[in-house]
Amino acid sequence: xxxxxxxxxxxxxxxxxxxxxxxxxxxxxxxxxxxxxxxxxxxxxxxxxxxxxxxxxxxxxxxxxxxxxxxxxxxxxxxxxxxxxxxxxxxxxxxxxxxxxxxxxxxxxxxxxxxxxxxxxxxxxxxxxxxxxxxxxxxxxxxxxxxxxxxxxxxxxxxxxxxxxxxxxxxxxxxxxxxxxxxxxxxx
Numbered sequence: 001x002x003x004x005x006x007x008x009x010x011x012x013x014x015x016x017x018x019x020x021x022x023x024x025x026x027x028x029x030x031x032x033x034x035x036x037x038x039x040x041x042x043x044x045x046x047x048x049x050x051x052x053x054x055x056x057x058x059x060x061x062x063x064x065x066x067x068x069x070x071x072x073x074x075x076x077x078x079x080x081x082x083x084x085x086x087x088x089x090x091x092x093x094x095x096x097x098x099x100x101x102x103x104x105x106x107x108x109x110x111x112x113x114x115x116x117x118x119x120x121x122x123x124x125x126x127x128x129x130x131x132x133x134x135x136x137x138x139x140x141x142x143x144x145x146x147x148x149x150x151x152x153x154x155x156x157x158x159x160x161x162x163x164x165x166x167x168x169x170x171x172x173x174x175x176x177x178x179x180x181x182x183x184x185x186x187x188x
Contacts, residue, residue: 032133078166
């Protein structure tokens with residue numbers, strides 16, 4: 001076998017192996033909550049270490065978005081867009097909560113570097129990521145899949161997005177909140 005054939009054969013094997021190891025698997029351990037179901041409650045530490053509980057936002061819309069990793073390109077774009085639209089979320093009586101399996105210290109660095117003012121919640125034990133059916137794997141690394149749950153003011157799942165496009169997602173969520181607010185009639 002010539003050196004050239006050996007080199008290309010070895011390169012093909014390495015490429016195939018690397019493609020296998022970087023494949024993102026979407027297999028969550030728990031089923032994903034669906035529209036109309038009560039949102040699983042949780043309490044997680046935020047970037048400053050303060051515990052944040054879903055129950056404390058009853059009466060508000062909650063945008064609970066899961067993302068893979070602090071300081072990565074797609075996650076930074078998504079976070080910037082949510083930050084850019086904070087005044088619109090405030091006006092819609094909505095709060096944005098980001099969740100990943102990173103630590104509070106990682107979130108703190110990410111928020112400081114990127115100027116983020118909303119809560120990023122740390123779930124290194126994967127309890128909430130798993131409860132929302134958003135546990136994923138990037139090769140041997142466990143991550144949160146890029147899914148979002150819109151939770152209505154009564155604490156129920158109003159809409160679910162999976163495999164979101166981070167560049168347009170904030171606008172999609174704002175549109176959904178606007179549409180759902182119009183369709184929900186206040187009690188008389």
